[in-house]
Amino acid sequence: MQKRADPRLLDAERLIQERLGDRRxxxxxxxAVSNIYRAATAVRRRAEKGVLSEFGLSWGGFTTLWVLWVWGEMQTADLADECDLSKGTLTGVVKTLERRGFVERTRVESDRRRVTVSLTEAGLDTIESLFPxxxxxxxxxxxxLSTAEKQELAELLRRVIVTADAEGTEGAEGEEEKVERP
Amino acid sequence: MQKRADPRLLDAERLIQERLGDRRxxxxxxxAVSNIYRAATAVRRRAEKGVLSEFGLSWGGFTTLWVLWVWGEMQTADLADECDLSKGTLTGVVKTLERRGFVERTRVESDRRRVTVSLTEAGLDTIESLFPxxxxxxxxxxxxLSTAEKQELAELLRRVIVTADAEGTEGAEGEEEKVERP
DNA sequence: TAATATCTGTTTGGTAGCAAACGAAATCGG
DNA sequence: CCGATTTCGTTTGCTACCAAACAGATATTA
Known part of the structure; x- marks a missing residue:
């Protein structure tokens, strides 16, 4: 049903094709890819300007709080993993959340390299009233979108995520399990 | 077809529901929303670590180069708009691209507040070999994804983008054209 | 034409994000 | 035990991103 009905897009397509010459x-x-990115940006921006700003939280800060709420106290590395952030970035996010009084760090006695992060009382109150x-x-x-369309969207995206997250650079079969390459 | 088959998700759903009590x-x-965000992150990361890193470009830098390639020399404000960046951010991105020798700034003689940005020879070569x-x-x-699925995905996302970009906070009809609110 | 308002791009101050270097702590090999 | 290696989280240096304050140029209007 009227895919590509936007004349702006037709224009762009023609222009790009001109620039490309006879390349396909x-x-x-x-x-598809550019809409994924634009949708994510729009959705994030809207959240940060709306709900999240009232609580002084960024998208990443919210995610971190949410993960801690659902899964409970966690070690830094696991938390970074669950939040899909590098450990360096997580240190910064946790630092901000700590400054705001939402979370606290605890050094693990049995292995003093490790640190766990947990919600404070204020953090718990915040996420409990914020999440709904x-x-x-x-x-x-x-x-x-209808319910079916939401599920369809989520499923299509899930397949993109799996592909993009796959290790191999050109992944012939795409089932390599974190193989080290020299 | 086996939606929600992931036990990890069922777990999470149960846990969240516990935390929420009887709230819906x-x-x-x-x-759907969280997959949009995760897909965008994955896709961006993959691009920056792969193709883009060889050219020393970030996602935003690439987008800017691409827009200039397709649409030609542009004024800063229009460029920011087309790249979906704030004007402040664009200043920074252009500054980086300028340092790398990909673009150049020109002050407009007829209105000396304005600045146009255009590709340099090197920028043109770069985007021409990079885009394919x-x-x-x-x-x-x-x-x-099949072709039909790609189009379906793009279309579903387009509808999300329209909703998220709409001006109103709760937008009754959702057809307000940038109305100023006091 | 002189005061004022508006528009343009830049700067500033803050957060986020990554990779790589780092230092402290634990573990392994002898 | 003790030196070497590995495993943690943090720090560093860089880019990106935004909103708001800003300064210079242009428009408006009295």
Missing amino acids: LDFDSML RFNLYEGEMVGE | LDFDSML RFNLYEGEMVGE
Whole structure:
């Protein structure tokens, strides 16, 4: 149903094709990928300007709080993993959350290299009153989609995530399990 | 077809529901939104570590180069708009691209507040050899999807983008054209 | 034309994000 | 035990990103 009906896109497609000369252009893939990125930016921006700003939280800060709420006290490395952040970035995010009084760090006695992060009372109160509102906001963001479409969208994206997260640079079969390459 | 088959997700859903008590959880929306974000992160990371790193470009830098290539010399404000960046951010991105020798700034004589940005020879060479490779990479990212699925994904995301970009905080009809609110 | 308002890009101050270097702590090999 | 290696989290240096304050140029209007 009227895919590519936007004349702006047709314009762009024609212009790109001109620039490319006779090289092939995979327009469908281009549009899919760029829309993933634009949607993420729009959704994040809207969240940070709306719900999250009232609590002084960024997207990453919220995610971290949420993970701690759902899974409980965690070690830094696991937390970084669960939040999909590098450990260096996580140190910064936790530092900010700590300054705001939402979380606290505890050095592990049995292995003093390790540090665990947990919610403070204030952090718990915050996420408990914030999450329901955040979930409502999520509902608004995909409010134009039916339930089936939401599930379809999530599933299509899941397949993209799996591909993008795969280790290999060109991944022939795509089932290499973290093989080290010299 | 086996939606929510991931036991990890069922676990999470149960845990969240426990934390929420008897408040309602819109799991479908949550999953859709969080997958949008995770897919964007994965896709961006993969691009920056792969194709883009060879050219010393970030995602934003690439986008800017691409826009200039397709649409030609542009004024800063329009460029920021087209790249979906704030004007302040664009200043920084252009500064980096300038340092790398990809673009150049020109002050407009007829209105000396304005500045236009255009590709240098090196910038043109770069985007011309980079884009085909980037487009291949885009194809890989959505390589598990059929053409119809790519179009379906793009269309679903387009609807999310429209919703998230809408001005109003709760936007009754959602057709307000940038109305100023006091 | 002179005061004022508006528009343009830049700067500033803050957070986020990554990779790589780092230092402290634990573990392993002899 | 003791030196070497590995495993932690943090720090560092860089880029990106935003909002808000800013300064210079242009428009407006009295």
